[in-house]
Amino acid sequence: MKIRIKFSKTGPVKFIGHLDMMRYFQKAIRRAGIDVTYSGGYSPHQVMSFAAPLGVGLESQGEYFDLELNSFTTCDEIKTRLNTAMAEGIQILSVRILPETAGNAMASVAAAAYEVRFREADLPQFDWKPKLVEFLNQQEIMVMKKTKKSMKELDLKPFIFSFEIKEDVILFLVDASSAGNIKPSLILQAFMEQNQQSLSEFALLVTRMETYGYRDDKEQRELIPLEEIGYLA
Amino acid sequence: MNKLALKEEILLRVEKPARYIGSEINSVRKDRADVAVRFAMCFPDVYEIGMSHLGIQILYDMFNRREDVWCERVYSPWVDLDAIMREEKIPLFALESQDPIKEFDFLGITIQYEMCYTNILQILDLAQIPLLASDRTEDDPLVIGGGPCTYNPEPIADFFDLFYIGEGETAYNQLLDLYLENKRNQKSRRDFLLAAANIPGIYVPLFYESSYHEDGTIAQFKPTVEGVPATILKEIAMDLTNTCYPEKPIVPFIKVTQDRVVLEIQRGCIRGCRFCQAGQIYRPVRERDVEKLKEYAIKMLQNTGHEEISLSSLSSSDYSSLQELIDFLIKECSEKKVNISLPSLRIDAFSLEVMSKVQDVKKSSLTFAPEAGSQRLRDVINKGLTEEVILQGAKEAFLGGWNRVKLYFMLGLPTETEEDIRGIAELSNKIAMLYYETIPKEERKGKISIVASTSFFIPKPFTPFQWSPMNTKEEFIDKAYMTRTAVMEQLNQKSIRYNWHEADVSMLEGVLARGDRKLSKLLLKVYEKGCMFDAWGEMFKNDTWIETFEELGIDMDFYTTRERALDEVLPWDFIDCGVTKQFLIREWEQAKLANVSPNCRVQCQGCGATMFQGGVCFEN
Numbered sequence: 001m002k003i004r005i006k007f008s009k010t011g012p013v014k015f016i017g018h019l020d021m022m023r024y025f026q027k028a029i030r031r032a033g034i035d036v037t038y039s040g041g042y043s044p045h046q047v048m049s050f051a052a053p054l055g056v057g058l059e060s061q062g063e064y065f066d067l068e069l070n071s072f073t074t075c076d077e078i079k080t081r082l083n084t085a086m087a088e089g090i091q092i093l094s095v096r097i098l099p100e101t102a103g104n105a106m107a108s109v110a111a112a113a114y115e116v117r118f119r120e121a122d123l124p125q126f127d128w129k130p131k132l133v134e135f136l137n138q139q140e141i142m143v144m145k146k147t148k149k150s151m152k153e154l155d156l157k158p159f160i161f162s163f164e165i166k167e168d169v170i171l172f173l174v175d176a177s178s179a180g181n182i183k184p185s186l187i188l189q190a191f192m193e194q195n196q197q198s199l200s201e202f203a204l205l206v207t208r209m210e211t212y213g214y215r216d217d218k219e220q221r222e223l224i225p226l227e228e229i230g231y232l233a
Numbered sequence: 234m235n236k237l238a239l240k241e242e243i244l245l246r247v248e249k250p251a252r253y254i255g256s257e258i259n260s261v262r263k264d265r266a267d268v269a270v271r272f273a274m275c276f277p278d279v280y281e282i283g284m285s286h287l288g289i290q291i292l293y294d295m296f297n298r299r300e301d302v303w304c305e306r307v308y309s310p311w312v313d314l315d316a317i318m319r320e321e322k323i324p325l326f327a328l329e330s331q332d333p334i335k336e337f338d339f340l341g342i343t344i345q346y347e348m349c350y351t352n353i354l355q356i357l358d359l360a361q362i363p364l365l366a367s368d369r370t371e372d373d374p375l376v377i378g379g380g381p382c383t384y385n386p387e388p389i390a391d392f393f394d395l396f397y398i399g400e401g402e403t404a405y406n407q408l409l410d411l412y413l414e415n416k417r418n419q420k421s422r423r424d425f426l427l428a429a430a431n432i433p434g435i436y437v438p439l440f441y442e443s444s445y446h447e448d449g450t451i452a453q454f455k456p457t458v459e460g461v462p463a464t465i466l467k468e469i470a471m472d473l474t475n476t477c478y479p480e481k482p483i484v485p486f487i488k489v490t491q492d493r494v495v496l497e498i499q500r501g502c503i504r505g506c507r508f509c510q511a512g513q514i515y516r517p518v519r520e521r522d523v524e525k526l527k528e529y530a531i532k533m534l535q536n537t538g539h540e541e542i543s544l545s546s547l548s549s550s551d552y553s554s555l556q557e558l559i560d561f562l563i564k565e566c567s568e569k570k571v572n573i574s575l576p577s578l579r580i581d582a583f584s585l586e587v588m589s590k591v592q593d594v595k596k597s598s599l600t601f602a603p604e605a606g607s608q609r610l611r612d613v614i615n616k617g618l619t620e621e622v623i624l625q626g627a628k629e630a631f632l633g634g635w636n637r638v639k640l641y642f643m644l645g646l647p648t649e650t651e652e653d654i655r656g657i658a659e660l661s662n663k664i665a666m667l668y669y670e671t672i673p674k675e676e677r678k679g680k681i682s683i684v685a686s687t688s689f690f691i692p693k694p695f696t697p698f699q700w701s702p703m704n705t706k707e708e709f710i711d712k713a714y715m716t717r718t719a720v721m722e723q724l725n726q727k728s729i730r731y732n733w734h735e736a737d738v739s740m741l742e743g744v745l746a747r748g749d750r751k752l753s754k755l756l757l758k759v760y761e762k763g764c765m766f767d768a769w770g771e772m773f774k775n776d777t778w779i780e781t782f783e784e785l786g787i788d789m790d791f792y793t794t795r796e797r798a799l800d801e802v803l804p805w806d807f808i809d810c811g812v813t814k815q816f817l818i819r820e821w822e823q824a825k826l827a828n829v830s831p832n833c834r835v836q837c838q839g840c841g842a843t844m845f846q847g848g849v850c851f852e853n
């Protein structure tokens with residue numbers, strides 16, 4: 001049986017990279033005494049699939065991974081047990097059972113919601129909000145994106161599903177599938193450049209608010225939080 | 234949530250920021266207002282190495298069991314952060330509270346190898362504590378050193394207020410109580426140091442001085458104040474089973490060198506190899522009770538979630554309940570899907586059987602440490618391993634499916650000849666030949682691979698070789714070439730890979746290992762010139778060291794290649810590690826005759842360690 005686990009990552013632990021988070025959970029699951037399925041071989045490991053890697057320095061309210069279990073109690077009990085094994089700043093938000101047909105967390109990722117703020121010292125020195133709305137409403141938003149080998153030109157527009165500016169906070173819903181995976185910093189960098197400004201490397205405070213997949217329904221391609229693909233028991 | 238000492242912009246700029254954030258599972262957080270003593274425990278190297286050290290985990294646990302003490306950790310900031318901290322004048326901080334070290338009562342530094350000495354200065358400097366103990370005031374933390382290098386603390390004596398000689402489990406509580414009492418009575422730093430100098434195992438360098446002969450050797454070493462002991466007897470935990478052991482070791486977020494549960498099964502070694510310092514200073518051998526170890530294993534795996542467990546000791550094969558412990562672990566760990574790693578096992582039928590159960594034979598290699606190439610030289614160094622035993626072990630291993638062998642040797646051992654050096658190549662070749670003889674062509678799974686590595690022999694204090702000259706750098710390099718040439722002349726040379734160590738850093742280690750107080754100004758100077766992380770090949774600036782020796786008129790050869798007379802006052806003579814000088818002299822003479830001394834269990838050699846009233850000396 002497969003379960004999907006949602007967690008948050010805030011505070012100092014945001015400096016822990018993705019691979020280390022995976023190692024952290026391998027150990028946390030052992031501490032919590034969850035009856036998880038192991039791979040075979042001389043160094044068995046837990047059968048686990050993480051949704052979308054989170055960059056170092058980003059916080060999140062919507063991280064996910066799937067875990068294969070040998071036996072199951074209740075979603076609530078597993079959640080409580082895991083939470084007693086957590087380090088400060090990492091919290092289990094939900095545990096759900098995945099239907100047999102569901103794809104794994106990594107393959108399911110379609111979109112992500114981000115909350116973005118400028119650090120105080122890095123607030124743009126111009127009336128940026130209307131300019132940003134204008135920028136994001138263009139027909140196309142051409143940027144240079146670094147690929148593994150070269151730079152290539154890319155239109156960001158189709159990957160930005162929606163946005164909203166509230167006070168000093170910018171909310172983005174962007175493509176996070178393996179084909180798209182747009183980072184908010186890429187959008188804001190392009191915006192600043194268009195306004196003849198540069199965006200310093202650490203100017204943004206970014207929190208991933210949620211990770212989404214598509215509801216398993218051919219008719220209607222509706223984005224839903226990854227946890228909603230699973231059910232409680 | 235904990236506030237970090239470093240700004241986010243800094244953490245995002247440095248490599249592996251998780252080194253500096255604390256908050257790991259099982260790390261201890263206390264309320265500043267509730268504790269009377271703040272103790273910062275330091276390993277002067279990067280986090281990944283420091284976190285892998287068992288000694289600190291033991292003391293961290295022991296200190297934090299006291300309600301009135303909060304013990305935290307600090308490691309060397311890597312060079313990227315080091316530069317930023319200097320630039321922005323950010324004081325070095327402890328991981329748990331993120332508070333500056335300079336506000337602490339104690340800074341304890343464990344000193345595990347000589348090449349970290351400049352890192353000690355880095356720590357003090359970044360912490361904004363005066364480098365010289367004599368410049369410190371009432372407001373500065375007390376800097377206390379411990380660990381194997383403190384068996385000759387003299388080269389770094391000027392930087393420490395105190396040294397704790399020996400095992401930490403025994404006298405620290407007394408020292409902390411004394412500190413609290415001193416504070417209550419509003420007495421001075423000096424009052425505390427004077428009183429501390431009378432606690433067993435505590436050495437306060439400020440109260441001692443050396444005078445020298447014209448040739449640079451020590452004329453006399455003595456206390457300069459009344460009521461301070463002339464010799465310091467090492468501290469030792471005789472009832473190892475009932476000393477504290479960390480049942481909840483800290484679990485790092487990032488991958489560290491020792492990313493596993495470590496069970497220390499015993500301390501000391503019965504073997505008495507004559508080059509080995511650990512084999513002397515931890516005498517006598519004391520074992521932990523096997524039932525207790527089983528208990529620890531279960532608890533520690535539970536509390537950490539580690540996926541691997543390892544046994545720690547100088548020679549695990551000599552632990553008397555090894556079979557029972559391993560059987561238990563194999564059963565327990567296969568249920569829990571935990572890996573077992575077993576370093577320092579002698580290769581024989583028993584260990585091969587165990588190893589084939591716990592690791593993938595195809596991926597693992599066999600390790601032998603003959604240390605010397607010929608039987609004669611192995612007898613000189615008292616390494617009980619014979620060629621017959623090695624070949625027998627290798628043969629059984631080949632039949633069991635192994636085909637990778639690692640061999641460790643030393644070059645520059647006392648009395649070494651060309652023949653001994655050729656022996657390294659010949660032994661490697663014999664093992665390769667044995668493989669082809671033992672395993673018929675059709676059954677071979679790939680070629681045999683032999684990796685022979687040599688390090689350069691460095692005489693260490695409190696060993697029978699402490700009087701021995703060390704080779705010159707040129708001799709070392711010649712010997713490495715000689716070994717390489719000899720390997721290339723072997724029939725199976727294609728199956729043998731040969732590696733050797735850098736000679737430069739060995740020469741320096743040689744100076745510092747048997748150095749005296751005169752070296753502290755050298756250390757200060759090279760540190761000022763930017764030397765640190767000398768143990769990291771890419772950071773080591775040999776030219777700077779050599780140039781500084783010349784500037785200060787310090788002769789390296791005086792410390793390395795000179796043969797010391799048996800009646801010379803050695804810088805570490807004031808320390809009593811339990812092993813007597815007469816014993817070491819006897820062993821040095823036996824070595825020159827290539828006579829082997831049986832181990833503690835076969836026949837007691839009367840080394841002096843019976844004075845501790847326990848351990849292997851009283852087994853029968």
Ligand code: SF4
Nearest residue numbers: 517833837838840850
């Ligand atoms: S006194 Fe004898 S048994 Fe004890 S450590 Fe020394 S040599 Fe070994």
